Amino acid sequence: MTKKQRRYEEDFKRQTVRYILEEAKSVAQVARELKINENTLHGWMKKYKQEPEITETQTFRSEDHEVRELKKRIRILEDRGSQYASNDYQQLLQEHHFQVSMSRRGNCYDNACMESFHSLIKKECIYLNRFRTRKEAKQAIFEYIECFYNRKRSHSALGYVSPCEFEAAYYANQRKVAA
Structure with a gap:
């Protein structure tokens, strides 16, 4: 059958x-x-x-x-402004699974690293150019970060090498340690 x-x-x-x-x-x-x-x-x-x-x-x-x-890795950095501290805003961030980092009261050093970066990008890129369009500004900022800041500019905190060189040396060292 x-x-x-x-x-x-x-x-x-x-x-x-x-x-x-x-x-x-x-x-x-x-x-x-x-x-x-x-x-x-x-x-x-x-x-x-x-x-x-x-x-x-x-x-x-x-x-x-x-x-x-990506949402799992995104961190929202905020100052202590009332708009960021409001329950509605905090609940919205929580609903969308964003990680929140709020600076401590009276501690200006919490965000010092980003403030330093903003200062540098303004001095070394933005103030030196006159952009006619947003697209032009975005392109210049992208090139500054990706082509210059990360690949060529030496950083004192990294032993006066670029972030890319530092990262390459770090992973080369990790491979040696693992071998």
């Missing part, structure tokens, strides 16, 4: 593939849920995964995942 083979509509197959991708479930989980052979689902995944509407879903899901991961 042969087992009767079930037939599925194309739309159902696409929806199932989209469901697997959107819900981040394994093929095995969905196969059990829908009582469909796992190999059948793998075939559908292979066939429909590259379709534009499904690829768009995948892209959105991976971007959404990336945003969630």
Whole structure:
């Protein structure tokens, strides 16, 4: 006696593939849920995964995942202004899983590193140029940070080498220690 083979509509197959991708479930989980052979689902995944509407879903899901991961690493630095200390603002940050760092009362040194950087970028980049557009200013600031500040400018706190050189030396040293 042969087992009767079930037939599925194309739309159902696409929806199932989209469901697997959107819900981040394994093929095995969905196969059990829908009582469909796992190999059948793998075939559908292979066939429909590259379709534009499904690829768009995948892209959105991976971007959404990336945003969630970034939020875990983002830290909001605030002074003690009332707008930042308000319950509504703090609750909003908490709902979106942002890490909050508020300077201590009367301690101007909490944010000294960033204040120093802002001073340098103003003296070495912003005040020396006259920008006609925001785009021009953004480009100049990006080039200052990425091409000069991080790669060429020596930093006294790093033994008078650039951050990139310091980082390369650090990881080279870590590899030696691990070996």
